[in-house]
Amino acid sequence: xxxxxxxxxxxxxxxxxxxxxxxxxxxxxxxxxxxxxxxxxxxxxxxxxxxxxxxxxxxxxxxxxxxxxxxxxxxxxxxxxxxxxxxxxxxxxxxxxxxxxxxxxxxxxxxxxxxxxxxxxxxxxxxxxxxxxxxxxxxxxxxxxxxxxxxxxxxxxxxxxxxxxxxxxxxxxxxxxxxxxxxxxxxxxxxxxxxxxxxxxxxxxxxxxxxxxxxxxxxxxxxxxxxxxxxxxxxxxxxxxxxxxxxxxxxxxxxxxxxxxxxxxxxxxxxxxxxxxxxxxxxxxxxxxxxxxxxxxxx
Amino acid sequence: xxxxxxxxxxxxxxxxxxxxxxxxxxxxxxxxxxxxxxxxxxxxxxxxxxxxxxxxxxxxxxxxxxxxxxxxxxxxxxxxxxxxxxxxxxxxxxxxxxxxxxxxxxxxxxxxxxxxxxxxxxxxxxxxxxxxxxxxxxxxxxxxxxxxxxxxxxxxxxxxxxxxxxxxxxxxxxxxxxxxxxxxxxxxxxxxx
Numbered sequence: 240x241x242x243x244x245x246x247x248x249x250x251x252x253x254x255x256x257x258x259x260x261x262x263x264x265x266x267x268x269x270x271x272x273x274x275x276x277x278x279x280x281x282x283x284x285x286x287x288x289x290x291x292x293x294x295x296x297x298x299x300x301x302x303x304x305x306x307x308x309x310x311x312x313x314x315x316x317x318x319x320x321x322x323x324x325x326x327x328x329x330x331x332x333x334x335x336x337x338x339x340x341x342x343x344x345x346x347x348x349x350x351x352x353x354x355x356x357x358x359x360x361x362x363x364x365x366x367x368x369x370x371x372x373x374x375x376x377x378x379x380x381x382x383x384x385x386x387x388x389x390x391x392x393x394x395x396x397x398x399x400x401x402x403x404x405x406x407x408x409x410x411x412x413x414x415x416x417x418x419x420x421x422x423x424x425x426x427x428x429x430x431x432x433x434x435x436x437x438x439x440x441x442x443x444x445x446x447x448x449x450x451x452x453x454x455x456x457x458x459x460x461x462x463x464x465x466x467x468x469x470x471x472x473x474x475x476x477x478x479x480x481x482x483x484x485x486x487x488x489x490x491x492x493x494x495x496x497x498x499x500x501x502x503x504x505x506x507x508x509x510x511x512x513x514x515x516x517x518x519x520x521x522x523x524x525x526x527x528x529x530x531x532x533x534x535x536x537x538x
Numbered sequence: 539x540x541x542x543x544x545x546x547x548x549x550x551x552x553x554x555x556x557x558x559x560x561x562x563x564x565x566x567x568x569x570x571x572x573x574x575x576x577x578x579x580x581x582x583x584x585x586x587x588x589x590x591x592x593x594x595x596x597x598x599x600x601x602x603x604x605x606x607x608x609x610x611x612x613x614x615x616x617x618x619x620x621x622x623x624x625x626x627x628x629x630x631x632x633x634x635x636x637x638x639x640x641x642x643x644x645x646x647x648x649x650x651x652x653x654x655x656x657x658x659x660x661x662x663x664x665x666x667x668x669x670x671x672x673x674x675x676x677x678x679x680x681x682x683x684x685x686x687x688x689x690x691x692x693x694x695x696x697x698x699x700x701x702x703x704x705x706x707x708x709x710x711x712x713x714x715x716x717x718x719x720x721x722x723x724x725x726x727x728x729x730x731x
Contacts (some may be wrong), residue, residue, distance in 0.1 A: 313634075320635040355636070359713060366720055373727070385676040390727040392613045 254537055255273035301537020319354040326506050327356055336442040337475045344434050345481055352433040360407050362441055367450040369395040372514030375454040379518050394514060406443065406507055410435040420487055428482040442472045446507065453511060473500045563620060564588045568580040571654045581644050581697060592657050593622045599660050600728055613724060625717045626650060633702060633710045640701035654692040660725045661688035663690020667730055687722040691715060
């Protein structure tokens with residue numbers, strides 16, 4: 240059956256009806272109306288009128304007190320940071336341990352998308368990539384006589400641009416695409432823009448330890464890491480967005496999922512290629528010193 | 539720059555040496571950072587002179603010489619400045635959005651003053667770099683930077699932690715950790731020409 244996705248009844252309803260699909264409809268930031276008379280909690284099944292009503296004011300009730308402030312006040316933005324420490328940890332855990340069949344948004348975000356996670360995960364990732372790349376290049380070229388260490392500070396700005404652009408623009412494009420498809424085919428599951436940003440942000444978390452491990456100057460190790468990270472991250476995204484396109488034309492649904500994974504691949508491979516110099520196959524400091532000495536001795 | 543009114547009374551300057559008074563206030567806060575105790579002085583009488591002095595000092599010492607400005611070296615003066623102030627503002631906004639009850643400038647003040655240990659580390663590193671380069675040189679610098687990094691974190695946490703809601707303390711402190719980590723990295727990787 241269809242259920243209200245409400246703040247209070249969430250755990251109970253999701254636990255009681257694991258097979259049920261849930262509707263989440265994002266109310267736009269118009270003037271909200273509160274209807275305190277409407278019941279919340281697990282007894283909300285009579286609100287079938289919410290089906291397909293994107294612009295109904297009654298949908299504001301779904302978000303509860305959340306978006307009650309106009310967007311130019313500080314309180315409006317505070318609703319996007321309404322998470323506790325344990326919730327952030329739970330969401331991170333969910334992004335690195337994807338459970339087959341469980342939807343990240345439904346399980347962890349549950350109509351409380353936050354911007355804390357995406358923003359700070361991206362910030363950490365930017366510095367992780369830049370610093371790890373710098374360290375890795377230093378270790379690779381250590382011992383070369385002609386190498387002079389530079390901190391490569393410019394790369395921080397480049398990394399920041401790439402990561403933040405990815406974390407905002409790809410969800411925007413995906414959300415726009417899904418909204419457009421929604422107008423043609425009624426999808427049972429649809430996500431708000433913030434939930435999309437949230438999923439993408441948390442799915443990038445796995446790349447932080449991956450970037451640190453990319454310091455290891457072995458090509459095979461790096462590519463294995465790429466595959467693992469992509470597997471975990473991609474599966475979180477695929478499992479989240481498959482229910483949103485499943486009702487659609489088979490080919491479009493598959494193309495959407497493939498594009499999501501492809502863009503993710505592009506990001507990780509691109510970062511690896513740009514920030515981390517290729518390690519030479521059997522590169523050891525001793526090996527570079529010896530040829531120099533023999534060359535010097537020959538002269 | 540705006541300064542919290544310390545002495546009530548006449549709006550006009552009654553004290554004969556306002557500069558000395560300001561310098562003393564800044565110095566007192568430096569001491570509070572170096573020996574962090576739970577005290578409200580840093581929060582109550584905030585000022586931004588100390589952070590400005592520290593930031594300028596750090597940026598001057600960190601900037602690369604004009605010779606290798608074409609190569610991809612360390613940060614320029616403006617880049618350090620932007621990182622410190624942009625980072626401090628972002629952390630402040632973050633802690634306010636999470637529901638902290640610290641004022642904007644108080645938070646900037648604390649974050650700025652707690653750069654003091656890292657500025658000291660920068661000074662020490664520059665002195666150490668005058669000596670023979672090598673792994674020992676690097677280990678000494680690494681040790682100094684790590685100690686000062688920990689000191690900065692402890693100092694800022696002592697002042698900031700109480701203003702956060704208890705179930706979100708870690709969320710508010712982590713960006714501070716990241717901020718000082720990045721500054722420490724910039725100090726550690728500084729290579730003179």
